[in-house]
Amino acid sequence: MARAVWSRLGRILWLSCLLPWAPAGVAAGLYELNLTTDSPATTGAEVTISASLVAKDNSSLALPADTHLYRFHWIHTPLVLTGKTEKGLSSTIHVVGHVPGDFPVSVWVTAADCWMCQPVARGFVVLPITEFLVGDLVVTQNTSLPWPSSYLTKTVLKVSFLLHDPSNFLKTAVFLYSWDFGDGTQMVTEDSVVYYNYSIIGTFTVKLKVVAEWEEVKPDATKGVMQKTGDFSASLKLQDTLRGIQVLGPTLIQTFQKMTVTLNFLGSPPLTVCWRLKPECLPLEEGECHPVSVASTAYNLTHTFRDPGDYCFSIRAENVISKTHQYHRIQVWPSRIQPAVFAFPCATLITVMLAFIMYMTLRNATQQKDMVENPEPPSGVRCCCQMCCGPFLLETPSEYLEIVRENHGLLPPLYKSVKTYTV
Incomplete structure (x- = not known):
């Protein structure tokens, strides 16, 4: 009985200890x-x-x-x-x-x-x-671009250094700023904000060195000069708007003649170039032509016209900042010689001439070989030749004279007797 009481009392104490933890x-x-x-x-x-x-x-x-x-x-x-x-x-x-x-x-x-x-x-x-200073280098411009770290040339940039010191640990410090804009320009200021204008396109890195100095009381009640430094940088991509496209090329050309047109872009190199031939000079619509990536300020177009008429090159260029259109008219005249008409007859004539020359060459070579191997003609042929052109095939003049006597007996002799006189 006592054991049961103590067991029940132990459970109550255990539960009371667990109450604060509930x-x-x-x-x-x-x-x-x-x-x-x-x-x-x-x-x-x-x-x-x-x-x-x-x-x-x-x-x-x-x-x-x-x-x-x-x-x-x-x-x-x-x-x-x-x-x-x-x-x-x-x-x-x-x-x-x-x-x-x-x-x-x-x-x-x-x-x-x-x-x-x-x-x-x-x-x-x-x-x-x-152990260094903590902060950020911030670059801003009035003209905002949708691409990160991209800015316009010939437009003022604001470059600021923002110190991170939420506890005001450096509130008594004196700061000195050394700037390097990456294009050869350097300056030293006491202000954390500068304004700069890049005149050329390209990618530049702005570097900043910050020096902070302040006085601090040492444990021995003496004052000492404390110093902290920090190096910061920011990458900038300077772009220029496309002010236009200069088109260099002929305005008059004949059919079946290859034509080259040079495009000079006045501004930053565009990301894409798109062109198409149209009967009239009208802007290109989206998806009307296939864009081509270009990494320089010049691009060459080549085309061969097969039909005469009036045409217009419609050109669109676009970079990360802006886009522009340009047009180039050209007249195409019929060519004096139509290659498609005369190409086949000329080729046929040349083929026939070459075949004839080869045939004659092979024939002459065969005849010369037969004459060398068979110098005496066949008997039938010789008889025929003697009847038709015998005099020309006789071997000696005496033979020729004998035949003439036999066939032409009534003819006078071929020579006269010589009379001799005695004085």
């Missing part, structure tokens, strides 16, 4: 921490970190009404804590780093009376601390 146990997994910080910072400057307890489902889960049920716990070593404040379900600490590096800071939330209990939510952040 809110934390119920809230575990339902909340999360949002962390914000104003880092990065330079060594010696104060950094602020804030953590807020929020519900994971902001639309359906309400935060506890009693904010004293929870406590925030921070780990920030080796950063030095300079201040801590808690308000409602949020906590803020201020720390200082005296050496450069990346330092992790963690925080978790537990029940107010049980820091060993399971955390309701956890958070983690890394603070970058540097």
